[in-house]
Amino acid sequence: MDLSSLIAKLHPFERTVLPVLKKHQDLPSIIEHSRLQEIEVQRALQWLENKDVLKISTDRVKIIILDKNGIHAQLHGLPEQRLLHTLTDQPQSLLQLQQKTNLDIQECNAVIGLLKQQQAIDIEKKDQLYLKLTSTGKNLQKQKSSAELLLAKSFPLPYDSLTKTEQTTVENLRKRKELLHIDEQKNITITLTPLGKQLTTADLGAQVINRLTPGMLKDGSWKTKNFRAYDVEINVPKITAGRKHFxxxxxxxxxxxxxxxxxxxxxxxxxxxxxxxxxxxxxxxxxxxxxxxxxxxxxxxxxxxxxxxxxxxxxxxxxxxxxxxxxxxxxxxxxxxxxxxxxxxxxxxxxxxxxxxxxxxxxxxxxxxxxxxxxxxxxxxxxxxxxxxxxxxxxxxxxxxxxxxxxxxxxxxxxxxxxxxxxxxxxxxxxxxxxxxxxxxxxxxxxxxxxxxxxxxxxxxxxxxxxxxxxxxxxxxxxxxxxxxxxxxxxxxxxxxxxxxxxxxx
Amino acid sequence: MPTITLNKSVFEQLVGKKLPLEELKDRISMLGTDLERIEGDEIEVEIFPNRPDMLSEQGFARAFSSFIGVKTGLRKYDVKKSGFKVIVDKSVTMRPYTTCAIVKGLRFDDEKIREIMQVQEKLATTHGRNRKKSAYGIYPLESINFPITYIAKDHTQVHFQPLGFEKVIQASLVPETHPKGKTYAHLTQGWKKYPFFIDAKNNVMCMLPFTNSHDTGKVTTKTKDVFVECTGNDLNNIQFALNMITTTLADMGGEIYSLDIVYPDQTITTPNLTPTKMPFDLNYINKWLGLELNEKQAKNLLERMGYGYEKGTALIPAYRADILHQVDIAEDIAIAYGYENFTEEIPNVSTIGEEDPLEKFINVLRELFVGCGCIEVKNYHLLQKEQCNEWLNQTNQGITLKNAVGEHNTLRHSILPSLLKTLSENQHNEYPQHIFETGHIFNLSNSTETGIQETQTLTLAICHDKADFTQIRQHLDLLLTLLGLEIKVKETAHSSFIKGRVADIYIGKEKVGTIGEIHPSVLENWKLMMPVVTFEVNVEALFNAVKR
CATH class of the missing domain: 3.30.930.10 (Bira Bifunctional Protein; Domain 2)
Structure with missing residues (x-):
């Protein structure tokens, strides 16, 4: 098919999408810049692929999505960080700490265990538990943890963009309750064929008539316009009829x-x-x-x-x-x-x-x-x-x-x-x-x-x-x-x- | 229908000829039996109920051998007098007839014993109508002392050891405890006495219609001579039965002896194997079959079916119970001639074809609603009882059958439940759903031969989220306008419909149908999640109105 008859048959959706393709190849940005509905863009891309104008490729990528507790941690810090930053070298009671950090007793117990493992705290048992920082703890207070660094990134986050160490951090955080999970997402991108490159730079011509209306017949305006050519060979939706029982x-x-x-x-x-x-x-x-x-x-x-x-x-x-x-x-x-x-x-x-x-x-x-x-x-x-x-x-x-x-x-x-x-x-x-x-x-x-x-x-x-x-x-x-x-x-x-x-x- | 299983080599020996497999198959089915299967050495054949004489290997081979032209014509069976008697006591009113015979010189092996028992069972099932009409017994002769008496007795007064039992019991226990007693007890309802065969030494030989006694009733490999009895309510029937059994035993190598059966008012000698003579008109038979057979050809064909022939008369073998009329002879001539040899012929007869006017009218209505985009459905006329009643918020509707084996046990009184069933089973399919059905509905009536009035009816149902009375009324109006009929629609009360949205349809003073919106509780019964509007009209009333 030569270029001009290809242009003549373009559907309005295709005409809108084509100029966008010069700069944008991924689906979200094509949708954004064409100002069409997602389904309209997808249909236009499908039709264009059928005409050999472009190739659609679909990648499956793993992405990391924050859950309820993850979003909370992103705003307010992870519970262990909140506790760490509340502690000083003076012992404070568990009750006091709980009030200051706004953590519940389960969370407190969980992070106390974690900090103890890292030798960041000393625990004294009197009428209740009293906690104070160790020198290791003070050092830890000064630097950001790997989990903190990870949460500082913007989500959803492609898994493959992370370093090995970051990925290990993700795997650890995944084990915690409703913090984050990994999802598979389809990533649709397009590549223009040589024909497509030609088409995106070609003149798509003046306004075409999509549908002949009684109004055009009345005022004769159809005379100055061109009809968009249909692809008469494609399938159309099915209809049914009244039938006798076979x-x-x-x-x-x-x-x-x-x-x-x-x-x-x-x-x-x-x-x-x-x-x-x-x-x-x-x-x-x-x-x-x-x-x-x-x-x-x-x-x-x-x-x-x-x-x-x-x-x-x-x-x-x-x-x-x-x-x-x-x-x-x-x-x-x-x-x-x-x-x-x-x-x-x-x-x-x-x-x-x-x-x-x-x-x-x-x-x-x-x-x-x-x-x-x-x-x-x-x-x-x-x-x-x-x-x-x-x-x-x-x-x-x-x-x-x-x-x-x-x-x-x-x-x-x-x-x-x-x-x-x-x-x-x-x-x-x-x-x-x-x-x-x-x-x-x-x-x-x-x-x-x-x-x-x-x-x-x-x-x-x-x-x-x-x-x-x-x-x-x-x-x-x-x-x-x-x-x-x-x-x-x-x-x-x-x-x-x-x-x-x-x-x-x- | 009963089948028999033949051993191919034994069968070929009895027939006297070996046929190639394909020809064997073909000949078996062209004889008037249905070949079920041939596997290895086994041939299974279905025997039609008019030919019980073919229910044994011997009987089938006899017919087959004649049919393929090996041993044709009437078989001769000699009957010698035994000199023995069976006395029939006047007390045997419930099963008054017996015919008996003796067959000597048999050689039984286990296989033969099994075979003869099977023949007897199959005959009792078919010819004896499950022992209702007649039943048969075979006994070793040596344990019997003549004369035998056939007598009815109070079964609490008789003791004997039934076949298969370890000890002597009171005869009254047989109907409840013996397997055959349980199977056939229904045949003896209302009997005060039961018939027994009792020999001269007062040994009970059997209790009818149940079982032989153990002492006198068991044929073994040592048995050479047997006594055969048939009993029933129809002398004719048991004469044929005896003829079939004795000729089968004779074909196994036995010699037949007759007995005198002494009834209170007459004495007859059985078996009588003299062929029956039936004169026939060859012109009549030729005309019936469309053939031009001469006498010699007819004689040959009859002989190929085991008959004899004598100057315009067929000699019918004594074991053939199915020849009532010369058309039966015509059929046997046709079978011998070969159904495959009849050519097809269309005679030059002028008649005018004519469709039934009501059927034609129904078809016009079908076309109309198909044109409206409706789908025609076809349901069974039988529904489940609750579908005609509770599920419609109705009671006492439909006509329930006496003996339905399946769950569909009630003749519908309306097509509405059929359509609700269809709609409820189609909720996964696309809406809107416009469906209709034409068919019979059934109601009790005093004015018909059967007490049931059947009416050809049309029902339309529309089902989608916006279905309403207006829409169904539009369809009704369209129908009546196009038929040129004037109707009146009068509000009514009806438990299947929403109050205030249901009406009866009248032509003049005659009520011809109902229209309305189905009540949500009915929809709930059918698990329907979509509104339904419907009308049902009596098609016969519309047809008559159109004719006027």
Whole structure:
């Protein structure tokens, strides 16, 4: 960058700081002479360093800082000095000395010990202690101690500027109570680069416009001024936007795939009777999945629709479906239990019960919450989404089922779909649906599918018809898209995560 | 779901063929079982609940061998008459059925004994529904004297030595003291008498549904011949159970003998291993699967699943309990055909897609508040009971579940507690925080099938140091103006809000929501250090008002 375009882009802070740099290289004096705030100077220096105008160097230096007692000693002398200078060759009582020196008894005792060590005093013990100076003491009175000399300096004091002896004195004083301590301080200095030297002597030009204002537009004064050029390549502070929950972005996309493929949406309640959730789907009443540990149950008894006797007959004998049925006695009580729906397939059963012959062929889907009685952990939610679909078509067959699912998963970004045998009480054949993961290079299990048994379809619909059906879990796909490994993070509702979640782009 | 562990070399011997590892894995999962793992010589397979006949190494190998085409078709099992009898006393009303068999010529080692015990346990868990539907026992034949009586007795009058016990005890102690007694005592609630098998010399063989006796009930490596009994409330169920157990023992090298079971009103002979005949319509099956199989192909495929075939009729092996309808035959034909061989097809069927109108409306509301800069959050519909009550300064709210295993045990009556939870967990994040949620709320009602009214609801909460009533009212007004609705806001009293700063929202005469500033004591309950203002509206009521 040549000098003139560099000058054109200078920020007002940089323009103010630059002339100061000719004479001053340390941060405190740059701040003092530029009359800017410290943060403004620091930003200007940072920008200038980025432009290769100067180099900022930061040294860590040890400095000595006086504490409470240190500041007091600086003004009034150290306690031992105060005592020393109060003593004469005539004995004086401890009480007298205390009053004269204004030292408390602990301090007195401490400094008496110190002076005794230096053989500066004689002690007489009568009714109380009497102290007088020795000749060594008199000599000491005449000269300044090393501690006194040190305290006479101005603080804060760089440790490294002291002589070895002075440093030893510091170390000794450090051991005394709240006298002084040593701190590490950052010392910021700058060095101008050759470019910087050129710049500080260059003409920074006339006044530039920082911001275009409505006033300038009104009076036309912008015409005679130059605009400061911005560094348009640097980063700016972040903003956030209102957002839908990312999970809903994905679910909305999934809904639209089914809508595009001609499916109607099914919705319904989360609280259902065991009748609709399980019996209508020919799940035997003693099926292990109905046990308390898998399903959330509620108090009360559901009202059953008139249809229930037909469902009862199918369970008991197969009725008119050419099936043997489960050959047990159907319990109405079991059917009346109230639960949180265990699958959205309950909506498929309710849809079939409402459908008429003239509505066929028909296709339906549901994207909805289902519930499992589980404690929350990184792998399990008690409440999660399932995607269900049914195709009621007199000509439907197993190949169509694979066709619909393959088309759906292609739109979800998976090009290969595999079917494996599985077992569900309401479909025959029953199959597990896997998609091929192009990155992991392995098959991933995403849900179940099949053709509803005649024992399900005939009582609900009133006549026999192949009904293709599937219930798929989307959690894995959604978690993977947002790099979520702990399933609870889907519904953690951390606002930072929600504000910054990347967009669903498929 | 139950799994079985196979020893690879024993399995290969039973199957009659060795497959390369990759093919073995693939074939196992395409048979309709889930391969859990293969490690060294061990293969672990998950068996689906409709195929309890595959819960033994023998049963699984039998199905697998047919599937890969080694030993196909119906297996023949001879049943000879033993001439022995089991007499069922009319007192056994609580578990009225039994089926029994004798299998001779077995060679047990410790491994085989362990295996057969496991098969029995796994069957009782799945097919027997944890012994509720049926339970099974195997006894060394030599210690039994025929005829056996199946009889219910007052358990304080019977004494025997349960399996695993050192001495004879009164039978009434079994439910409290024997490990199996404790596990299954719940099945016998209200029983005044308990069923026992007692042999001709008055030896107690077992107490049901708990345990065998030590004297007659322990199979050892010296045992060659065994007596097998199944008991339960469903004759059909225990016939299948007996068939599964005896065919497994026969596959271990045993010979099956039948017994006469003499009921008060009839006598039946068990086991009956004659295949069941089920006629099927090949056109129906072809149409169901989208295939064009001819009779010969269908016969081959059925034989690969262990069936026999006779002129339009499938001969179903006696151990298959899951064939109720010809669609079950269709599935087995599909499995033999290979799920991987079905091509995908999209039929030319015209239907019109349609989004649920209420869902569509909710989405419009979402877009509106996102446009206002709000963040949508999604909480669970289940909260902790105190979060719906004490923490809101409210009582008797939410619907508590009967059996929740986790701490989330109550269906929320309002979205407000969900939003307060979110705000309280986000105090380290940047303010202002404008959040909203749409979802179901739950209240008791007499007019629904389940006694619970679910309502689609929208709640908005604004939280920052200057959040006030005006600001939340502005958001409500914006919503209603844009929907073209007129509302009235009437001051009310509400324990979750500051007095004089809370109102009900009305459309005409219908109350559709509440708006106000949250009471500081509620904020304190949620450990929130920032004011919150909020409104909650019934989305269904808004939707209906818009439609009018």
């Amino acid at each position: 999970d809903n972005d994905a679910l909305q996309y999934i809904k639209h795939i089914w809508l595009d493929m001609g499916f109607k949406e099914m919705t319904g309640n989360y609280v259902q009777s065991a009748f609709w959730d399980l019996d209508a789907l020919f799940v035997p009443q003693d099926h292990p999945a109905r046990e308390m540990q898998d399903t959330f149950y509620l108090d009360g008894k559901a009202k059953l629709p008139p249809l229930w006797t037909k469902i009862k007959d199918v369970h008991e004998t197969g009725a008119n479906t050419n099936s043997k049925g489960w050959q047990y006695t159907f319990s109405k009580e079991e059917s009346e239990k109230i639960l949180l729906r265990t699958h959205t397939t309950v909506l498929s059963a309710q849809t079939l019960a409402k459908l008429k012959r003239e509505d066929l062929p028909a296709k339906f889907f549901a994207v909805g919450k289902v519930f499992r009685n589980e404690a929350l952990d990184w792998k399990h939610l008690f409440e999660f989404y399932q995607v269900d679909g049914i195709v009621i078509d007199p000509n439907a067959n197993l190949k169509h089922l694979k066709g619909y699912l393959t088309r759906f998963y292609k739109k979800m970004g998976y090009s290969k779909v595999r079917m494996r045998p599985a077992h569900f009480p309401y479909t025959e054949p029953s199959l597990e649906v896997d998609v091929y993961h192009p990155v992991k290079k392995q098959w991933v299990e995403l849900g179940g599918a099949g053709i509803f048994r005649p024992e399900v379809v005939k009582p609900l619909l009133g006549f026999e018809c192949p009904v293709l059906a599937w219930g798929q879990g989307m959690g894995r796909i959604i978690m993977e898209y947002w790099n979520i490994t702990d399933i609870r993070d889907l519904y953690k509702n951390d606002l930072k995560q929600l504000r910054e979640a990347k967009l669903w782009l498929r």
